[in-house]
Structure formats: structure tokens, C-alpha cells
Amino acid sequence: RDKGVVEWKYATCGYCSTGCAIEVGLDAQGTAVTTRGVADAPVNQGKLCIKGITEAGILNAEGRGTEPLLRSSIQQPWETSSWGDALDTTAAEFKRIQAKYGRDAVAIVSTGQILTEEFYTLGKLARGVIGTNNYDGNTTLCMASAVSGYKRSFGSDGPPGCYDDFSHTDCLLAFGSNLPEQHPVIYWRLKEALEKRKFPIIVVDPRVTMFAQFADIHLPITPGTDLVLLNSLAHVILNEGLADEDYIAAHTNGREEFFELVQRYDPTTAARITGIDEDTIRNVARLYAKAGAAMSIWTMGINQSTHGSDGVCAINNLNLITGNIGKPGGTSLSITGQCNAMGTREWSSCSGLPGYRVLENEQHRDEIGKFWNVDPEFFPKQRGLFMTDIFPAIESGQIKALWLIATNPMTSMPNTGRIRKTLEKLEYLVVQDSYVDVEATQYAHAFFPASVWAEKDGCFTNTERRVNRVTPVTPPLANSKPDLWIFNALAKRWDQADAMNFPDKASDVFEEMKALSVGKGPNGRERMLDISGMDHDKILAQRGIQWPMREGEETGSPRLYTDGVFQFPDGKAKLLAMEWKDNNEKPDQDFPFWLNSGRVVEHFHTRTRTGKVGNCNKYSPTAYMEMNPDAAAELGVEHMDYVRLVSRRGDAVVMVQLTQRVPYNMVFVPFHFHDCVNRVSLGLLDPHSRQPAFKQAAVRIEKV
Ligand code: SF4
Known part of the structure; x- marks a missing residue:
């Protein structure tokens, strides 16, 4: 129907890593009222899924954070704060905790959701200013094994x-x-x-x-x-x-x-x-x-x-x-999973230093130290804790302050009952999110209201290494601020940031990243992650460009390793001999079902956004559990009964959907819903990637 659109503005979808080019329609008042796919975009050629089609709804959805909030303890009510007070208090608390317990007592857990220029700036702040080594992203929950596997086989990340x-x-x-x-x-x-x-x-x-x-x-x-x-x-x-x-x-x-x-x-x-x-x-x-x-x-x-x-x-x-x-x-x-999981892998410094550099390499520390005007000795010489190890470190008292950026561990982490107790132990928790009603805010001392994706300027990288633009479609809601603004403003609370450059404009940040993308890779050839031929205008004009695109080139590269030269010093890939270990939790007499989890088409991750969108909720309003009819009959369970799902970690009540999609000894539950499947899921970790084995737990079903 006619929604009174008077102008269309360009962005890239902010949900999954497909990287669909999208246009947001604005009415005469400048309100985002609808979206459509971009017909000449190479990725989606005009197509969008239900999440993209309804994405305009998240800009003005209920629960948006509109003002910074502060409180002295989690028992106190929130008070609205100015940005100046919220940032001053946070910087003071981080400094106090670092002075008392050491630099790594402050941890940062970021996301795959913000823009690449924001990731780069956050990395600069985390590594070059705050100086904590306990900095990771929620990509450890989704893509860490892919990153690790690419590095072990080919010498570098990069699909x-x-x-x-x-x-x-x-x-x-x-x-x-x-x-x-x-x-x-x-x-x-x-x-x-x-x-x-x-x-x-x-x-x-x-x-x-x-x-x-x-x-x-x-x-x-x-x-x-x-x-x-x-x-x-x-x-x-x-x-x-x-x-x-x-x-x-x-x-x-x-x-x-x-x-x-x-x-x-x-x-x-x-x-x-x-x-x-x-x-x-x-x-x-x-x-x-x-x-x-x-x-x-x-x-x-x-x-x-x-x-x-x-x-x-x-x-x-x-x-x-x-x-x-x-x-x-x-x-x-x-x-890949999230819209910019690739951007964080490339430029955030979560696993090391920007541009696929690693902390363990002295030359990389020197290059970045020189470029940022930071003494390379300030950088740790090996990477710190992964996200999944940060929460146990809070539990053991090693970490005292945590900054959560656009991530929702109280729904997304395995064994969420334990995460709740962990967050209560923190001396200082900052939640930076577009939505104030994200569950972790209950345990926070400061809340930073961040702008949503299409209120900001910058880039995402999708599954196929295509860097595409997001342009500011509407101004930030109320007193929310782009994450780039928040990172820059917080950085200025440390003296050492004076000697560093923190550009305000995303296009200037992109130029820094470009400068860092040139040079020689580990195999003596040009760096693989080279974006020196791109700029914001070219990316917009081509509706996304795949890296590498070197200076002087007209467009990007669809494939890597076309010459058979890999990123190890001798240029050869590794065939790895790996023995299978039978180390999962498996169904047994007490817990006779495999627990499997995954997505439904209507929802994205923990429903922070899609949970607020009409049609996504109408079509997928509640959690459910797929169960095989034969297994259900033996337990006397019927279609749409509520049952208790029980594991060694906890329990959750969920409605049954009988279907032959799952075998006799398996149940499946979508992972999007709070207080549901991740109350019972398993936190065993992969030894290389530290990614949890969400999909291999044992449960039993009890009638309620
Ligand atoms: Fe495309 Fe993914 Fe967005 Fe759907 S959610 S429109 S597939 S990018």
C-alpha cells in the first residue's frame, strides 16, 4: 500500500551476512516507513527476506535507548545522565579498576553488528588507549571456528x-x-x-x-x-x-x-x-x-x-x-552469521591487531604502534581471553568491569543461568546498545544509547568479502549516538589518546584502514586484505566491492587463492591430520534426547530487533520444540503440550510441535528466545576457537 514515501535512501541490511542492499523509504516527515531491495545490487538484485522487508520498523521501535543512564549500584533505580557524565564516570571507573586490579581487569565484549569503521576505532581504543587484552566479540559464538579453521589450513582468515x-x-x-x-x-x-x-x-x-x-x-x-x-x-x-x-x-x-x-x-x-x-x-x-x-x-x-x-x-x-x-x-x-561478522574479523583487533595482524608478531605490533603513535611495548604479546573465557574470569574475580557492545549474553550464551549470576559479580558493567530493554541492562551501572544501523555512516563486509555501504538514512533517535561517536568521546577521557588520531568521519577512518591494508603478507606477496583501491564513494557506486581491491584496480576480487599461493611463508596450504575425539555430552538413560538448536526465518539472533517487528512476531510469536511423534507418544506428550526441557545445566518450559523433521532421539528448539534453550545448552568449548558446542547437549523431557 502507499506509505507516502517521498525519498529512498541506501543502506545494507543490518541483520544477516548475506549483505543485501536495501533502500529505506522516508515519508514527508522524514520517518522511515518501509524498505525495498536494490535492483542493481550484485548480491540480492532487488530481493529481501522478511527481516529485510520489515527492517524500517526497528528504527522507531519500542525499547530504543534515548538517553544515557547511570546508577551507583544495580539495586538503585536508573537516573538519566548527560553524555559527559556517563562517559566521565565510565572512564573513571575503568581507570580505578585497572589501577587496583591491573589493566586486564576491564573486559570488552563487542559484536558483529556495528560498522567496520566503528570496529576499527573500538580496536584502537581497546588496544591503544584502555590497554586491556581481554577484548573479544560475540563472533566467538558463531564464526570463531571458521576463522580458526581458515587460519590453520590456509594461513589466514578470509572466505x-x-x-x-x-x-x-x-x-x-x-x-x-x-x-x-x-x-x-x-x-x-x-x-x-x-x-x-x-x-x-x-x-x-x-x-x-x-x-x-x-x-x-x-x-x-x-x-x-x-x-x-x-x-x-x-x-x-x-x-x-x-x-x-x-x-x-x-x-x-x-x-x-x-x-x-x-x-x-x-x-x-x-x-x-x-x-x-x-x-x-x-x-x-x-x-x-x-x-x-x-x-x-x-x-x-x-x-x-x-x-x-x-x-x-x-x-x-x-x-x-x-x-x-x-x-x-x-x-x-x-x-557467516551477522551482518558484519566479517568486518570485526578484519578490522576490530578482537583477536589481535587490525588488518589480520596478530599480537604474537613483533613486526605487526611495531607497524600498528608506529601508525597509531602508541609505544608497541604497550601491546600484549599474545591474545587475551575469548568471550567464552571472559565470563568464567568474571566469576573467578579476575575481571571486575565489563563493557558490552550490541551483544546480549543473557540470551545468547550457553547456560544463561550462570551468566546472570556472573554479571551480578561485576563492580562496573556498561551496556551499549540501541535498545535499553536488552536483558543485561538489568545488571548494568551505565547504559549508552547507541544509534541503530541506518542512522550511521560506514560499511559492512558480507560472507563473500563484499564491503558495502550503510548511509545515514535518518538522524539518530533522541540523544542516541553513533557507536563511532561514543568510542571517540570515551577515548578522549585518557591522556594517551591526545597523541593519537581519532577521526570523527567514517570516511576518514576508512582512509586509515586503507593505509594499513597495503604492504607484504606472510608469504612475501601483497597483503591479501588490501582495500587500498576502495573508498566510500566507489563502494556506494558499485553497490559493494569484494576485497582485495588494490590501488589502481577498477573493482574487487571474487575469489582468493586463484594462483594456489596461500598465506603461509612457503605459500602452501596445510592438509591437517585430525583424529576425531568422542568428547561430546551424549544422550544417556537420564537425558535420552539430543538437543539441537537453530534459527527460524522470521527472527534474528536474540530478537532484540525482530522481537519488536510486527510481522516477524506474528509469524513466529513464541519458542517451540520440535519432537518426533513416536518419542512423544511413548512419553504421552501431545502436539502443543507444554513440557519441561531439562539438562544438567537447567530447565526451560516450551511448547511441543510434533514433526518427523527430527529423529526419534532428538529435539530442536529455536535459539532466539530469552530464558529458553540456552538455559539448558552446553558450554563445552572447541580447544582452538573457544566456540561453544551449542548443538550437542543431552536433555530429557518432563510433562508439566
Ligand atoms: Fe538479506 Fe539477510 Fe537481510 Fe534477509 S536478513 S534481507 S537475507 S541480508
Whole structure:
């Protein structure tokens, strides 16, 4: 219907990492009233999913933070504060706590939601001014295993492929990814490619997801055994002479050890562990290896595991032995979660220093110290705690102050009952968010109201490394401020910031990032994450550009490693021999069901935004639990009964939906809802990525 739109303004969708270009429609009063997809944008070509279509609703939604708030203890009521007082108090508290307990007693947990220029500035503030090493992002809950796996296999983070690979591939293998619901517009791209040219889709997932229903082959794998399947696929390929031995010899190290390891994963053994019959394993291996080009995609089914990083490396192994890296249609493409999870990986300094630099490298510390005008000795020499280790460190008293930026651990972390108690122990908690009603605010001493995505200027990077613009569509609501403004204003409360440059304009920050993106990488060639050919105007004009784009180039690069040269000093990728360890919590007599969790199409993460949007809530109003009818009948549970879901961590009450989508011994619950599945989920961590194994817990069902 006519919403009285008089002007359309450009942004990139602020939800998932698909990176859809969006236009927000403004009425004559300048109020955002609707959105539409941008027809000439390479990613979405005019398409949006339900979240994007309704995104204008979040700008003026209820619960927006409008003024800074302060209080001396969490028992006191909130008082409205000026920005000056809120920032002064926070800086004073951080300094007091650091003077008393040490620099790392202040921790920062950020997000994948803010703009890249904001991430870069926050990193500068955290590493160069506040000087804490306990700084991480909530990407540890979603993409840390992908980051870790890329680094271990290829020597660097950075997804090598792109959506255009769908148009060139001859076989697609998807692990733990429910593309139609998680990334609907990427799924649409896949369908478009399939309409032009048929190729097999193989979906590995313990649940019959929407994507599994669409697949040619569905492998209903036993949770936590994907490494066994991947090692077994490699076993078949290497033993049947289907590997690309020329590629292996020219571009990888570690073949001998890897070959020996996979001998222990013959299809008969793998079938017993994974629950997938041996002939199917052989057939899938042959199909993949014989395809002219084959690609693998994955999301949380791989990443959220006690061996998530190994799973990613095993996918990379599969593509290395078949020569499927860096060629059209042949790739290892992690489908990222949040709109700017990539931006934080690239530029935030969460895991080290900006531009994929690491704290452990003296040259990197020197480069950044010189550029920022900070003594390199001020930087730690190894990375600090991950997000999932920060909360236990608060519990043990090692960390006394926490700054949460656009993240909601009281719903998103595993075992949320423990997180609640942890936050109560803090001497000082700052919550910086666009919405004041985010659950952690109950335990905060200061609240910073941040502007939402389309009130700000800057960039996001999507799954396929495409940097795209967000422009300020409306001014910040009330006295909320862009995160960039907040970081700069807080930095000025420390004397050492005087010698550093903290630009106010996002385009100036981008120029700093560009300057840091040039130079030599670890393999002696030009740095991979090179954005020196981009600027804000070019990015807008091209509706997003994929890095690397070097100075003088007209546009970006769809693929990495096209020359087979990787980011290790000798330029070779690593085939990693990884033994599967049976270390998950598993169903037993007391807790007989696997607990699985995931997204629904209508909601994004912890519903901080979609929970306030009419249609998203109308279509998905409440949590539910998928349960197999046969298991339900044995327990006397009926459709739409409320049951208690119980684990060793806690319990949650949830409504039952009977469906054959889940096997007899599994239940599935969407993770978006507060006080629900993460009250019972498991916090076991991957040793490399420190990502939690959300999807591999054991529960029992009790009637209420
Ligand atoms: Fe936004 Fe993702 Fe939906 Fe595109 S697919 S409109 S980026 S939520």
C-alpha cells in the first residue's frame, strides 16, 4: 500500500551476512516507513527476506535507548545522565579498576553488528588507549571456528569463495546449514543458478531442515561426528585415486600424514559412528571428487561443536585434495552469521591487531604502534581471553568491569543461568546498545544509547568479502549516538589518546584502514586484505566491492587463492591430520534426547530487533520444540503440550510441535528466545576457537 514515501535512501541490511542492499523509504516527515531491495545490487538484485522487508520498523521501535543512564549500584533505580557524565564516570571507573586490579581487569565484549569503521576505532581504543587484552566479540559464538579453521589450513582468515560460485559449481555439499531459513537470499541465488544448470545438492544435517528437503541427497548425521564423515570422504577419494594429486603436490603440505590418518576412517567404520551407510559415503565422495568443480558451504552445524575448528579444516582438506580452492565453483565457503561478522574479523583487533595482524608478531605490533603513535611495548604479546573465557574470569574475580557492545549474553550464551549470576559479580558493567530493554541492562551501572544501523555512516563486509555501504538514512533517535561517536568521546577521557588520531568521519577512518591494508603478507606477496583501491564513494557506486581491491584496480576480487599461493611463508596450504575425539555430552538413560538448536526465518539472533517487528512476531510469536511423534507418544506428550526441557545445566518450559523433521532421539528448539534453550545448552568449548558446542547437549523431557 502507499506509505507516502517521498525519498529512498541506501543502506545494507543490518541483520544477516548475506549483505543485501536495501533502500529505506522516508515519508514527508522524514520517518522511515518501509524498505525495498536494490535492483542493481550484485548480491540480492532487488530481493529481501522478511527481516529485510520489515527492517524500517526497528528504527522507531519500542525499547530504543534515548538517553544515557547511570546508577551507583544495580539495586538503585536508573537516573538519566548527560553524555559527559556517563562517559566521565565510565572512564573513571575503568581507570580505578585497572589501577587496583591491573589493566586486564576491564573486559570488552563487542559484536558483529556495528560498522567496520566503528570496529576499527573500538580496536584502537581497546588496544591503544584502555590497554586491556581481554577484548573479544560475540563472533566467538558463531564464526570463531571458521576463522580458526581458515587460519590453520590456509594461513589466514578470509572466505575464498563467493555466491557466484553457485553458477559454476558441479556439486554443492552443505554442512549444518539451513540456507532457506538462515540466509534466504543466498538460497535464492542458489535456486537461480540451479534453474540455469542442474547440479547435485547434498545436505549433511541431523535434522530434516528445509534445505535438506530441497536436497538431492540428505545425510542425517549423528551430531558431533562430521569430522568422521569428512575424514572418510577423504579416505575414499585418496584410496580410489580420485584426488587431484598434481594440485596436492604443488600447493599443499602434509599429504603423507593426512593419508595415514584417514586410513582409520574407512566407510564401514565411519558408517558405524556417523549413522550414514557406507555406500552413501562412498557415493558422495565419488560424486564430489568427480565433479569438475565442487564447493562446500557450512554454518553453525560445523562451527558450534567441540571440534568445530577441526571440522572446518576437514572441509578445507576435502577441497584441497580435490583441487577445489580458488576456482569458479570450487571453494570452502563459510556462510557467516551477522551482518558484519566479517568486518570485526578484519578490522576490530578482537583477536589481535587490525588488518589480520596478530599480537604474537613483533613486526605487526611495531607497524600498528608506529601508525597509531602508541609505544608497541604497550601491546600484549599474545591474545587475551575469548568471550567464552571472559565470563568464567568474571566469576573467578579476575575481571571486575565489563563493557558490552550490541551483544546480549543473557540470551545468547550457553547456560544463561550462570551468566546472570556472573554479571551480578561485576563492580562496573556498561551496556551499549540501541535498545535499553536488552536483558543485561538489568545488571548494568551505565547504559549508552547507541544509534541503530541506518542512522550511521560506514560499511559492512558480507560472507563473500563484499564491503558495502550503510548511509545515514535518518538522524539518530533522541540523544542516541553513533557507536563511532561514543568510542571517540570515551577515548578522549585518557591522556594517551591526545597523541593519537581519532577521526570523527567514517570516511576518514576508512582512509586509515586503507593505509594499513597495503604492504607484504606472510608469504612475501601483497597483503591479501588490501582495500587500498576502495573508498566510500566507489563502494556506494558499485553497490559493494569484494576485497582485495588494490590501488589502481577498477573493482574487487571474487575469489582468493586463484594462483594456489596461500598465506603461509612457503605459500602452501596445510592438509591437517585430525583424529576425531568422542568428547561430546551424549544422550544417556537420564537425558535420552539430543538437543539441537537453530534459527527460524522470521527472527534474528536474540530478537532484540525482530522481537519488536510486527510481522516477524506474528509469524513466529513464541519458542517451540520440535519432537518426533513416536518419542512423544511413548512419553504421552501431545502436539502443543507444554513440557519441561531439562539438562544438567537447567530447565526451560516450551511448547511441543510434533514433526518427523527430527529423529526419534532428538529435539530442536529455536535459539532466539530469552530464558529458553540456552538455559539448558552446553558450554563445552572447541580447544582452538573457544566456540561453544551449542548443538550437542543431552536433555530429557518432563510433562508439566
Ligand atoms: Fe537481510 Fe539477510 Fe534477509 Fe538479506 S537475507 S534481507 S541480508 S536478513
